[in-house]
Amino acid sequence: MPNGKKRVYDEFDNHVDVDRVIFACPSNAVGNIYPQHGKLEEVILNTPVYADDHHPSSGHMHAVMHSDPKMIEEPFREECLKRASNYVEVTRNDDESINIENQYNFGVQTPGLGIYDMPLKDKPAMLISHSPGKGKIIDPELVRGTGNHARAHPLYSGWNVAAQLSLRLVQGKNGIYYCSNWTTPGNCHDMSLLSGIVCAHAVGAKYPFEKNVEAKKDFFRLRDWMGV
Incomplete structure (x- = not known):
């Protein structure tokens, strides 16, 4: 929008104007939802490969x-x-x-x-x-x-790791952040959840486990990995 805000629509065409957006969805869905993404984002979002790309009906x-x-x-x-x-x-x-x-x-x-x-x-x-x-x-x-489990398990591959590491080049650009299983090095449940906490913290939310030393170590590690 001309004032720098983003207009987000839901499935009923209701909308809200916001300063920042966090995409918590498969990488290909981001490209469809946010067609204004740039060429670098296009490369990154098209790179991740999921398990169901290889055996969709198993x-x-x-x-x-x-x-x-x-x-x-x-x-x-x-x-x-x-x-x-x-x-x-x-x-x-x-x-x-x-x-x-x-x-x-x-x-x-x-x-x-x-x-x-x-x-x-x-x-x-x-x-x-x-x-x-x-x-x-x-x-x-x-x-x-x-x-x-469609889009639930990105493959452990060099290409996927390259995409994850490249996210640091676009995280936060124009107020857009990315979290989900494909944004982490292991696609497991805890890191996928933590990626959301990392992005929420980046847009102003308080870190919820301040007194847990080991949990906070993981938070800082993943934040560095994601480039947030």
């Missing part, structure tokens, strides 16, 4: 959240539910191709609301299944939801 793009412990084979079930972060089965499909089934055990990985202080042995099954093997069916009564 079972690992689709997740089922459930509480059916029978998805883990009986000989390993009790021990895995108590201690294992993941349970993986590698089997053959009818066409002899390899199927890799992955069960994320969030009962161990993530403390759920209302059960965070329960002893581990008493926690209910909290599984996320990807690509179940032949003949394995999740009890529909125990399904809690589904998820799609």
